[in-house]
Amino acid sequence: xxxxxxxxxxxxxxxxxxxxxxxxxxxxxxxxxxxxxxxxxxxxxxxxxxxxxxxxxxxxxxxxxxxxxxxxxxxxxxxxxxxxxxxxxxxxxxxxxxxxxxxxxxxxxxxxxxxxxxxxxxxxxxxxxxxxxxxxxxxxxxxxxxxxxxxxxxxxxxxxxxxxxxxxxxxxxxxxxxxxxxxxxxxxxxxxxxxxxxxxxxxxxxxxxxxxxxxxxxxxxxxxxxxxxxxxxxxxxxxxxxxxxxxxxxxxxxxxxxxxxxxxxxxxxxxxxxxxxxxxxxxxxxxxxxxxxxxxxxxxxxxxxxxxxxxxxxxxxxxxxxxxxxxxxxxxxxxxxxxxxxxxxxxxxxxxxxxxxxxxxxxxxxxxxxxxxxxxxxxxxxxxxxxxxxxxxxxxxxxxxxxxxxxxxxxxxxxxxxxxxxxxxxxxxxxxxxxxxxxxxxxxxxxxxxxxxxxxxxxxxxxxxxxxxxxxxxxxxxxxxxxxxxxxxxxxxxxxxxxxxxxxxxxxxxxxxxxxxxxxxxxxxxxxxxxxxxxxxxxxxxxxxxxxxxxxxxxxxxxxxxxxxxxxxxxxxxxxxxxxxxxxxxxxxxxxxxxxxxxxxxxxxxxxxxxxxxxxxxxxxxxxxxxxxxxxxxxxxxxxxxxxxxxxxxxxxxxxxxxxxxxxxxxxxxxxxxxxxxxxxxxxxxxxxxxxxxxxxxxxxxxxxxxxxxxxxxxxxxxxxxxxxxxxxxxxxxxxxxxxxxxxxxxxxxxxxxxxxxxxxxxxxxxxxxx
Numbered sequence: 001x002x003x004x005x006x007x008x009x010x011x012x013x014x015x016x017x018x019x020x021x022x023x024x025x026x027x028x029x030x031x032x033x034x035x036x037x038x039x040x041x042x043x044x045x046x047x048x049x050x051x052x053x054x055x056x057x058x059x060x061x062x063x064x065x066x067x068x069x070x071x072x073x074x075x076x077x078x079x080x081x082x083x084x085x086x087x088x089x090x091x092x093x094x095x096x097x098x099x100x101x102x103x104x105x106x107x108x109x110x111x112x113x114x115x116x117x118x119x120x121x122x123x124x125x126x127x128x129x130x131x132x133x134x135x136x137x138x139x140x141x142x143x144x145x146x147x148x149x150x151x152x153x154x155x156x157x158x159x160x161x162x163x164x165x166x167x168x169x170x171x172x173x174x175x176x177x178x179x180x181x182x183x184x185x186x187x188x189x190x191x192x193x194x195x196x197x198x199x200x201x202x203x204x205x206x207x208x209x210x211x212x213x214x215x216x217x218x219x220x221x222x223x224x225x226x227x228x229x230x231x232x233x234x235x236x237x238x239x240x241x242x243x244x245x246x247x248x249x250x251x252x253x254x255x256x257x258x259x260x261x262x263x264x265x266x267x268x269x270x271x272x273x274x275x276x277x278x279x280x281x282x283x284x285x286x287x288x289x290x291x292x293x294x295x296x297x298x299x300x301x302x303x304x305x306x307x308x309x310x311x312x313x314x315x316x317x318x319x320x321x322x323x324x325x326x327x328x329x330x331x332x333x334x335x336x337x338x339x340x341x342x343x344x345x346x347x348x349x350x351x352x353x354x355x356x357x358x359x360x361x362x363x364x365x366x367x368x369x370x371x372x373x374x375x376x377x378x379x380x381x382x383x384x385x386x387x388x389x390x391x392x393x394x395x396x397x398x399x400x401x402x403x404x405x406x407x408x409x410x411x412x413x414x415x416x417x418x419x420x421x422x423x424x425x426x427x428x429x430x431x432x433x434x435x436x437x438x439x440x441x442x443x444x445x446x447x448x449x450x451x452x453x454x455x456x457x458x459x460x461x462x463x464x465x466x467x468x469x470x471x472x473x474x475x476x477x478x479x480x481x482x483x484x485x486x487x488x489x490x491x492x493x494x495x496x497x498x499x500x501x502x503x504x505x506x507x508x509x510x511x512x513x514x515x516x517x518x519x520x521x522x523x524x525x526x527x528x529x530x531x532x533x534x535x536x537x538x539x540x541x542x543x544x545x546x547x548x549x550x551x552x553x554x555x556x557x558x559x560x561x562x563x564x565x566x567x568x569x570x571x572x573x574x575x576x577x578x579x580x581x582x583x584x585x586x587x588x589x590x591x592x593x594x595x596x597x598x599x600x601x602x603x604x605x606x607x608x609x610x611x612x613x614x615x616x617x618x619x620x621x622x623x624x625x626x627x628x629x630x631x632x633x634x635x636x637x638x639x640x641x642x643x644x645x646x647x648x649x650x651x652x653x654x655x656x657x658x659x660x661x662x663x664x665x666x667x668x669x670x671x672x673x674x675x676x677x678x679x680x681x682x683x684x685x686x687x688x689x690x691x692x693x694x695x696x697x698x699x700x701x702x703x704x705x706x707x708x709x710x711x712x713x714x715x716x717x718x719x720x721x722x723x724x725x726x727x728x729x730x731x732x733x734x735x736x737x738x739x740x741x742x743x744x745x746x747x748x749x750x751x752x753x754x755x756x757x758x759x760x761x762x763x764x765x766x767x768x769x770x771x
Contacts, residue, residue: 034103035059036072048075056081060103064088067099077103085110093117094128106133116162120145121190125160136162141170143190145759146737153177153738153759157188167219189218203754207270209235223249229261237284239263239319256293256305263287263319278314281356286311286319290330304335309353329357344369348389355397360541365389372416379419385412391541406539407439414491425498432491436544441482442537448473487533489547497522511616511647512563520558526550549628556622566611618644623661638667650676657689667691680706695720708734723748736760 039054050072052058058065058072058079068083079101087094087101087108096114101107107130116123116138126140137159144154157170173188174181201213211233219225229241241261248254268282269275288310295303308330310316316324332353338345346367352359368386375382392405414432421427453461453470460469497520505515528550538545624637638658645653655671666689673685684700697719703711712730717723730743741756 033060034072034077038070048073050074058103062090063103063106065099065101072103079103118162121168122147122151123160123162134164138162143168143170144737151737152735155188201754203752205233205750205752207235207750208233208752215241223247231263235267236318237264237266254293254295256291256295259288259290261288261319265318268318278312282312282314286315288315288320300340301336301338304333304337306330307332307334307353313354313356342370342373344371352394355394358393358395358399361392361394362389363392365391375415379417381416381418383414383416386410391539393539393541404539406541407437408541408544409437410544411435425496427494427496429494430492432493434489434491434547436487436489437484438487438533438538439484440539441485441533442539443480443482444536448475482537485533487531487538489528489531491526491528493524493526495522495524509563512565512614513611514564516560516562518558518560518562520560522554522556522558524554524556526552526554551628552624552626554622554624556620559617559619560615561617562613562615564611565614614646616645616647634662636661660691665691679704689719696725705732706734710734730756732756734760 036050036052036056036058038052038056040052042051042053043049044051052067052070052072054068056067056070058070065079065081065085065087067081067085070079070081072079081099081101083097085094085096085099087099087110089106094108094110094114094116096110096112098111099114100109100111109130110125110128112127114125114128116125116128122144123138124142125138127138129137131137138161139159141157141160142154143157143160144151146152146154154176155170156174156176158172160168160170162168168190170188170190172184172186174184176182199213199215199217202211204210211231213229213231215227215229217225217227224244224246226245227243229239229243231239231241233239239261241259243260244258246254246256263286265282265284265286268284268286269278288308290309291305291307293303293305297303310330313329316328316330331350333348333350335349336347344367347364348362348367349364350360350362352361366388368384370382370384372381372383374380388407388409390405390407392403394403395401412432412434414430416428416430418426418428450471450473453472455461462468463470499518499520501516501518503514503516507514509515528548530549531547535546535548540546620642621639622641623639626633626635626637629635638660640656640658642656643654645651647653652674653672655669657669658667659665660667668691669687669689671685671687673683675683677683680702681704682700682702686698688694688696688698695718696716698714698716700714701712703713705712710732712728712732714726714728715724716726718725726745726747728743728745730741732739732741734740737760739756739758739760741758743754743756745752745754
């Protein structure tokens with residue numbers, strides 16, 4: 001039977017009896033509860049030592065020390081442990097043969113070879129010394145995320161300092177792959193996957209040549225980290241960059257980034273085709289500066305800033321293609337937003353930094369919006385949207401068009417009155433007004449002009465009698481700048497709809513509890529009389545300036561297929577957690593395992609189990625009938641459809657499009673399918689079609705990514721031209737410790753081969769080859 005001893009005031013009393021009253025008084029004033037257990041326990045009163053022999057365990061708070069043998073001094077609170085020593089404190093697990101530990105100061109020294117585990121890092125040290133409650137000094141250190149005595153990779157350092165449980169700084173560091181040293185760095189810092197890392201990307205590209213893209217990430221201070229890039233491409237030359245990332249690590253109120261990159265491009269123009277487009281816009285000095293910041297000034301006010309300056313319009317396409325695909329032209333804006341209880345107030349500045357881009361500058365634009373708001377007890381609802389801005393339309397440098405600007409003030413107001421008629425029909429009449437002020441308008445002026453008469457070949461026609469060139473008078477329309485004016489738009493409308501439903505099933509299915517179909521026919525009539533200023537009379541900046549008269553009705557039908565997802569009760573969750581803990585052998589599963597009655601889920605009679613209604617399918621089909629079509633317009637618009645399906649958490653299928661009822665053909669169709677299997681295999685399909693513009697098919701398959709061997713493939717195919725625009729394949733091999741991938745990617749103007757290497761425990765940090 002294991003002996004046990006609770007060393008608290010009892011041991012201190014024994015110490016007092018031995019004649020050390022002063023130490024006892026001090027210790028009694030600050031009692032330290034310590035629990036000592038062992039196969040055999042002895043107490044040496046002369047030395048104030050508790051001797052724990054065989055399977056010794058000392059527990060102090062959350063700290064736990066085990067050893068074959070240990071001595072605990074009840075006065076100094078020092079512990080000396082020998083044989084299979086294991087010290088567990090917080091997220092650390094120390095292992096060694098000899099160790100010293102002080103309960104009061106929580107300082108420890110592990111003599112000789114020792115190991116430390118801080119998830120996910122395994123650390124082996126020749127010696128370790130704790131110099132403060134949060135700092136260890138380690139010598140002859142080996143670090144790896146691989147378990148076992150023969151890691152697939154490791155890092156060696158002469159000396160390392162461990163601060164708390166989240167930061168390590170090493171000196172004279174050598175990286176080893178297998179038993180082979182790969183490279184050396186004089187200093188290395190690691191905060192266990194959160195802010196540090198080395199990224200190396202070797203490969204070959206037909207456009208860039210052989211390349212090596214290298215970067216190192218590091219922490220500068222709390223809330224500030226950096227990444228330094230050094231890249232080389234045999235066909236393009238050297239490139240270097242510096243990134244800074246910052247955040248508020250106390251209240252998380254602000255975060256941002258700064259990126260700078262410079263490339264000494266030895267071949268900015270590769271061929272004659274590029275020369276026609278790039279000549280005069282690109283030289284060898286190519287760069288990008290980018291700044292982004294988000295700041296919560298207070299709980300209701302947020303500042304957003306995003307600025308990018310480029311050396312030329314082709315920089316992103318050449319060096320950062322993934323970024324280029326998300327947006328060919330970076331947006332520069334600063335936006336301050338204030339969110340009130342019933343309003344949103346914003347101040348926006350949007351502007352162009354590079355003159356080779358076109359843009360609508362807003363310098364600045366003041367925005368004020370009130371969402372739908374009840375008007376007292378009248379049953380009416382009011383909403384308004386307002387803006388005041390100086391707008392400037394600027395065209396790219398060299399464009400023949402001239403820039404123009406105007407001050408525009410726009411104010412939109414709408415009043416709605418929701419009602420229910422006959423107990424089922426929703427009728428919502430509305431009335432609105434939109435007034436828009438322009439500091440300048442456009443005026444069409446017709447002028448007579450005398451021009452020579454020419455034949456079909458463009459030669460002048462002569463008078464047969466006099467031989468003089470014949471002339472004729474024509475009327476030409478010119479656009480002149482007009483004075484400021486206000487455009488008035490009045491709107492009347494009504495929306496009507498009702499819902500009908502049918503229960504298809506009442507029992508439990510794999511999708512949920514029951515199955516219900518809801519059909520909702522609707523119509524939405526809008527009448528806007530001809531405004532005093534038409535779009536041709538206004539400078540064009542955005543959609544506000546294109547608003548015009550309307551007299552149409554939207555006719556549509558919405559469909560919903562719904563089920564009820566029942567959520568487990570708290571008792572059910574506790575039972576499931578306890579059963580799972582019991583299944584995996586966790587002895588600390590809790591009292592639930594000892595009291596089956598408490599674990600039994602019960603729902604009081606008449607109470608509905610908690611849950612929510614989930615839309616399995618949502619469909620909207622509609623068209624617009626124009627009561628007063630414009631010249632060239634048909635009476636009916638296309639027939640539009642939008643469908644979303646969520647039959648399970650692992651299957652998502654959406655599609656939308658339009659059908660031309662006059663030509664009897666699809667004018668637009670887009671669909672996306674995402675599926676996830678039990679073995680983590682992921683399939684994505686995408687198809688985008690627009691008549692006479694695009695016909696693209698894309699797919700991505702991530703096949704058994706958690707298996708030892710896996711495959712990731714992507715492609716994009718142009719159906720119209722039968723052209724495979726892009727394809728990519730990555731074969732991956734994974735062990736318990738590291739993963740290796742070999743990839744091939746081909747686009748219309750480039751192909752490349754690259755290698756990936758990542759750590760299973762920390763895929764985003766330390767050594768990673770491939771992006």
